[in-house]
Amino acid sequence: MAFEHPQHLVTAAKAKTHDKVQELEGYALEMRKSILKLCSKAGMLHLGGDLSIADIMIGLWKYKLTYDPKRPKWEGRDRFILSKGHAAGALYVAQALAGCYELQTVYDNYLQPGKDFGVHPGNYTPTIEIGTGSLGHGLSIAVGMAKALRLKNCPSRVFCVMGDGETQEGSVWEAAMAASHFKLGNLVAIVDRNGFSLDGPTEEIMGLEPYADKWKAFGWNVIEINGNDMSQIVGALDSVPETSTQQPTMIIAKTTKGFGISFMENKPEWHAGSVNAEMLPKCLAELEERFGKRGTL
Amino acid sequence: MGEFAKGGFTNVGFTWNMPLVSPRDRFGEELLRIGKEHKNVVVLSADLTRSMKTGQFLEAIPERYINAGIAEADMMGMAAGLALEGFMPFTSTFAQFAAMRDCEQVRTDICYPNLPVRIVATHAGLSTGCGPTHYSQEDFAIMRSMINMTVICPGDPNQVEKVLQASLNHPGPIYIRLGREAMQTIYDKEYDFVIGKALVPREGTDAAIIATGIGVSMAYEAAVTLEKEGMHIKVLDMHTIKPIDKNAIIAAAKTGAIITVEDHNISGGLGSAVAEVLGEAGISIKFKKLGIPDVWAMNGSPDDLYCLYGFDAGGIKSAVKELLK
Numbered sequence: 370m371a372f373e374h375p376q377h378l379v380t381a382a383k384a385k386t387h388d389k390v391q392e393l394e395g396y397a398l399e400m401r402k403s404i405l406k407l408c409s410k411a412g413m414l415h416l417g418g419d420l421s422i423a424d425i426m427i428g429l430w431k432y433k434l435t436y437d438p439k440r441p442k443w444e445g446r447d448r449f450i451l452s453k454g455h456a457a458g459a460l461y462v463a464q465a466l467a468g469c470y471e472l473q474t475v476y477d478n479y480l481q482p483g484k485d486f487g488v489h490p491g492n493y494t495p496t497i498e499i500g501t502g503s504l505g506h507g508l509s510i511a512v513g514m515a516k517a518l519r520l521k522n523c524p525s526r527v528f529c530v531m532g533d534g535e536t537q538e539g540s541v542w543e544a545a546m547a548a549s550h551f552k553l554g555n556l557v558a559i560v561d562r563n564g565f566s567l568d569g570p571t572e573e574i575m576g577l578e579p580y581a582d583k584w585k586a587f588g589w590n591v592i593e594i595n596g597n598d599m600s601q602i603v604g605a606l607d608s609v610p611e612t613s614t615q616q617p618t619m620i621i622a623k624t625t626k627g628f629g630i631s632f633m634e635n636k637p638e639w640h641a642g643s644v645n646a647e648m649l650p651k652c653l654a655e656l657e658e659r660f661g662k663r664g665t666l
Numbered sequence: 667m668g669e670f671a672k673g674g675f676t677n678v679g680f681t682w683n684m685p686l687v688s689p690r691d692r693f694g695e696e697l698l699r700i701g702k703e704h705k706n707v708v709v710l711s712a713d714l715t716r717s718m719k720t721g722q723f724l725e726a727i728p729e730r731y732i733n734a735g736i737a738e739a740d741m742m743g744m745a746a747g748l749a750l751e752g753f754m755p756f757t758s759t760f761a762q763f764a765a766m767r768d769c770e771q772v773r774t775d776i777c778y779p780n781l782p783v784r785i786v787a788t789h790a791g792l793s794t795g796c797g798p799t800h801y802s803q804e805d806f807a808i809m810r811s812m813i814n815m816t817v818i819c820p821g822d823p824n825q826v827e828k829v830l831q832a833s834l835n836h837p838g839p840i841y842i843r844l845g846r847e848a849m850q851t852i853y854d855k856e857y858d859f860v861i862g863k864a865l866v867p868r869e870g871t872d873a874a875i876i877a878t879g880i881g882v883s884m885a886y887e888a889a890v891t892l893e894k895e896g897m898h899i900k901v902l903d904m905h906t907i908k909p910i911d912k913n914a915i916i917a918a919a920k921t922g923a924i925i926t927v928e929d930h931n932i933s934g935g936l937g938s939a940v941a942e943v944l945g946e947a948g949i950s951i952k953f954k955k956l957g958i959p960d961v962w963a964m965n966g967s968p969d970d971l972y973c974l975y976g977f978d979a980g981g982i983k984s985a986v987k988e989l990l991k
Contacts, residue, residue, distance in 0.1 A: 492778055492779040492780075498750060499746065499750060499775065499779055500774075500778055500779060502774075503770060503774050506743055506770075506771060506774060506775055508743075509739065509740045509742075509743020509744055509746075509747070509771070509775075510743045510744070510746050510747040510750070510775055511747060512740070512743070512744050512747060513743060513744030513745060513746060513747020513748045513749075513750075513751075514747035514748070514750060514751055515747070516732065516744065516747070516748065517747060517748045517750075517751030517752070517753055518751065520708070520729065520730065520753070521751065521752075539739075540737075540739040540740055540743065540771075543734075543735075543737035543739060543740035544740050544743065544744075546735070546737070546740075547734060547735070547737070547740055547744065550735075551732075
């Protein structure tokens with residue numbers, strides 16, 4: 370099977386330049402603002418986890434993924450699975466920023482009856498590989514896809530973003546075992562290690578530590594980063610081994626739940642919530658104050 | 667109910683002149699054949715290669731044989747991933763595990779995106795004789811409630827080949843249910859197999875037995891022996907539980923009496939599906955569901971258990987006579 374790799378799609382910058390990181394930080398700021406606007410318009414979003422993975426999603430959708438939004442089923446694309454499907458808002462905005470559809474389309478359709486942009490990503494939009502939302506499912510699907518790509522001799526990668534809380538599900542560890550057993554070096558998982566699930570801190574609800582050791586023991590190539598630091602995200606994504614290698618990669622991204630809005634940070638009650646018209650300008654102002662100088666947009 | 671007949675299976679005085687064949691053997695052979703012909707066929711196992719008779723596929727096409735280990739949920743998730751990439755996965759495990767251990771992956775990751783995964787589930791009903799942990803008394807009920815799912819349970823061992831062939835051109839997921847034990851061959855002539863269209867191995871006018879899977883041969887035996895007593899009983903092979911053949915059921919209702927037979931709990935399976943059709947069609951006739959009577963089935967051989975719970979040939983015969991009294 371032959372695959373075309375147009376040069377402009379093979380992720381542009383290997384250059385980890387300061388400029389590139391700044392540009393991505395600008396997108397991350399835009400993403401956070403869009404998430405809050407979307408929430409204020411629609412009334413409900415999983416804000417905590419959307420904000421914690423905003424930087425990772427920008428790192429993937431604006432930097433790492435080989436993807437042509439005009440040809441969402443192009444065989445040479447990298448595959449992306451959002452296992453923590455409740456962060457659909459972050460996915461919609463990331464895909465809009467990547468050119469899959471207009472941001473206005475998300476604003477107009479999110480939570481609207483019969484439309485394709487729901488609380489969890491459904492099987493409606495061509496740029497969404499599969500609907501997700503029930504936790505602990507995504508990694509198995511990603512393993513199946515990575516195995517399929519191997520069978521087809523397709524050099525693409527599968528990226529799977531998970532929440533840390535969902536890795537309490539047993540099926541995640543079945544998939545973790547399978548990924549290293551099948552030597553799927555074309556699989557990259559990223560865990561949003563924000564330390565909180567719905568009921569509180571993961572370490573109080575059902576402890577996950579020593580977290581990196583667990584993934585290492587399951588045979589994964591583990592990279593630990595600050596998942597709200599764009600230069601570290603770019604560095605980690607650049608260091609993912611060649612797709613032909615034999616070991617799956619786990620990027621444990623330590624993040625802050627609700628990152629960017631001080632009153633939401635590390636507050637499980639902001640796992641899901643709404644921002645009213647009065648709060649919105651204050652939130653946007655805080656984002657501008659904290660991140661505005663860093664971005665170039 | 668509650669006591670084993672001496673010597674198990676009731677002798678109704680009918681002898682088949684056609685062979686017993688293992689549906690699992692037929693599955694293993696046919697799977698290899700379609701695997702050789704169709705490069706998109708992949709087989710997934712949950713550490714049951716020998717039990718599922720899939721070893722010959724593994725030997726011949728090892729690169730397309732994926733053993734998930736004892737991890738059914740992961741197997742179904744992987745099957746979804748493979749199907750998204752254009753493969754046609756045949757997953758293989760026992761019915762009890764296929765229907766329950768990975769139930770949510772089947773629902774959400776396979777049925778919701780309508781992926782062409784073939785869930786081959788063997789050792790169904792009471793056919794393992796291995797006790798309640800291994801009986802699947804609920805899988806019809808679970809699988810037929812799933813949107814996009816097609817549910818098939820062949821009534822003749824050689825029908826397995828036709829089911830697999832038909833599956834190649836079917837767009838969505840299919841649950842294919844097989845027993846563990848050898849089954850009676852029923853059809854001695856070539857026939858057309860269409861998913862969702864019941865077969866009528868025997869015509870009759872006094873009552874109709876609608877059976878599925880292993881129940882078809884037992885229903886047939888009962889019908890033949892009832893003929894000697896002057897009763898003309900129609901037998902339907904309802905190999906597709908979903909979508910169920912409404913027209914065949916409504917036609918069978920013209921006899922005035924329907925008995926359903928399944929190696930499954932009487933709740934939620936074939937009997938319930940037939941009752942739904944009759945109810946919605948406004949048909950009021952004599953009706954009896956045979957199967958596992960909503961109890962945790964005992965230990966025992968399948969034949970003993972079918973007899974005990976009244977749906978072996980003898981049990982069916984008695985039920986027909988009782989209904990027609």
